[in-house]
Amino acid sequence: MNQCQAAARLRVALGHLGQPSARAGVAYPTSGAVSPNSFHPPQFQYTRDNDVLSLEQRNFYEENGFLVIKNLVSDADIQRFRDQFERICRGEVKLEQMMIMRDVSIAKSEYIPSERMISKIQYFEDDKELFRYCTLPEILKYVECFTGPNIMAMHTMLINKPPDSGKKTSRHPLHQDEHYISFRPSNKIVCAWTAMEHIDRNNGCLCVLPGTHKGSLKPHDYPNWEGGVNLMFYGIQDYDENSPRVHLVMEKGDTVFFHPLLIHGSGWNKTQGYRKEVSRYRARLVKGQRISL
Numbered sequence: 404m405n406q407c408q409a410a411a412r413l414r415v416a417l418g419h420l421g422q423p424s425a426r427a428g429v430a431y432p433t434s435g436a437v438s439p440n441s442f443h444p445p446q447f448q449y450t451r452d453n454d455v456l457s458l459e460q461r462n463f464y465e466e467n468g469f470l471v472i473k474n475l476v477s478d479a480d481i482q483r484f485r486d487q488f489e490r491i492c493r494g495e496v497k498l499e500q501m502m503i504m505r506d507v508s509i510a511k512s513e514y515i516p517s518e519r520m521i522s523k524i525q526y527f528e529d530d531k532e533l534f535r536y537c538t539l540p541e542i543l544k545y546v547e548c549f550t551g552p553n554i555m556a557m558h559t560m561l562i563n564k565p566p567d568s569g570k571k572t573s574r575h576p577l578h579q580d581e582h583y584i585s586f587r588p589s590n591k592i593v594c595a596w597t598a599m600e601h602i603d604r605n606n607g608c609l610c611v612l613p614g615t616h617k618g619s620l621k622p623h624d625y626p627n628w629e630g631g632v633n634l635m636f637y638g639i640q641d642y643d644e645n646s647p648r649v650h651l652v653m654e655k656g657d658t659v660f661f662h663p664l665l666i667h668g669s670g671w672n673k674t675q676g677y678r679k680e681v682s683r684y685r686a687r688l689v690k691g692q693r694i695s696l
Contacts, residue, residue: 446465447461447465448465448590449464449465449468449549449590449616449662450464450465450548450549451547451548451549451550451551453547453548455544455545455547455548456470456545456548461548464549464660464662466613466614467611467613467614467616468611468613468614468615468616468617468661468662468664468665469611469613469616469651469659469660469661469662469665469667470659470660470661471651471653471657471658471659472545472657472658472659472660473654473656473657474654474656474657475541475542475545475597475656475657475658476536476539476541476542476597476656476658477656478655478656480535480536480539481597481599481655481656483532483535484532484533484535484536484561484599485599485679487530487532487533488521488524488533488561488563488679491503491521491524491530492520492521496530498527498529498530499529500526500528500529501524501525501526501527501529501530502524502525502526503521503523503524504521504522504523504524504525505520505521505522521563522562522563522564522565523560523561523562523563524560524561524563525558525559525560526558526559527559527561528556528559533559533561534556534559536559536597537556537559542595542597542658545595545658545660546593546595546660549593549660549662550591550592550593551591557584557586557592558583558584559682560682561679561682562679562682563677563679564606564607564669564672564677564679565672565677566672566673566674566675566676566677567671567672567673574607574668574669574670574671575607575668575669576637576638576639576668577610577612577638577639577642577666577667577668578623578637578638578639578666578667578668579615579620579621579623579639579663579664579665579666579667580594580663580665580667581620581663581664582620582623582637584663589662589663589664590662592662592663593660593661593662593663594660594661594662594663594682595658595659595660595682596609596658596659596660596661596682597656597657597658597682598653598654598655598656598657598658598679599655599679600655600676600679601653601654601655602651602652602653602654603650603652604650604652604670605672605673605674606672606673606674606676607669607670607671607672607673608650608651608652608653608669608670609650609651609653609659609667609668609669610648610649610650610651610667610668610669610670611648611649611651611661611665611666611667612642612646612647612648612649612665612666612667613647613649615642615646615664615665615666616661616662616663616664616665617664618664619664620664621639621640621641621642621666622639622640622641623637623638623639623640624637624638624640638668639666642666646666
């Protein structure tokens with residue numbers, strides 16, 4: 404193997420590690436036959452070689468940090484997840500490791516197990532029905548485009564955004580999910596977020612700041628908002644308020660995949676319905692790598 408080929412292979416390998424500083428570590432050949440200026444950073448840093456994404460889709464994710472795939476999860480699967488969620492809300496299913504979070508705007512004295520009281524379920528790995536979401540072939544084939552093979556499911560959630568009581572506690576400030584997760588590297592992690600019904604700005608759709616996945620993890624704290632602040636949610640304290648925003652209007656079964664450093668949030672639910680979505684963070688498990696939770 405000549406020096407040019409060796410340097411090129413090293414550059415590609417470092418690029419696949421997803422390290423922004425990897426270019427500084429590339430050893431260029433000293434031979435005068437090849438100029439260092441002829442080397443360029445890898446074209447793709449946030450996606451892996453695959454035969455699923457089109458070139459247009461791959462370029463879009465690289466540039467923006469998110470990608471919406473329409474009608475990915477079937478109505479039948481969505482209904483099964485919804486039915487299981489309602490059984491959990493009624494107390495018919497109880498799992499020790501699952502975290503059930505109630506709507507903070509409802510007083511404890513008014514709590515009655517039902518869909519109206521539960522705003523989020525986390526860590527449903529031991530629930531065979533809900534965990535089916537994490538094993539759906541249609542989800543996994545896209546996840547691998549961002550993480551590579553040897554996929555590990557890390558953090559599960561089913562969110563039931565309640566109608567806002569007027570205190571605006573249903574809104575979620577702009578944040579980066581990497582603030583909440585301790586495993587790395589970022590470029591081998593992706594979130595799959597599937598709408599369980601029509602979602603738009605009226606019921607609190609996702610709002611993303613395209614391209615912010617290229618930055619670093621920013622300081623988070625409680626937002627400085629007038630009105631209600633949900634103490635379960637942290638927000639970014641330092642970001643460009645003039646950054647372009649995209650509100651993701653989605654139909655049932657649509658799925659957005661996004662990078663853990665992408666700045667995003669959601670508005671308050673102005674309707675009388677409960678906005679539902681199911682999501683899961685996935686990481687690539689690399690041999691010899693330790694992932695802590």
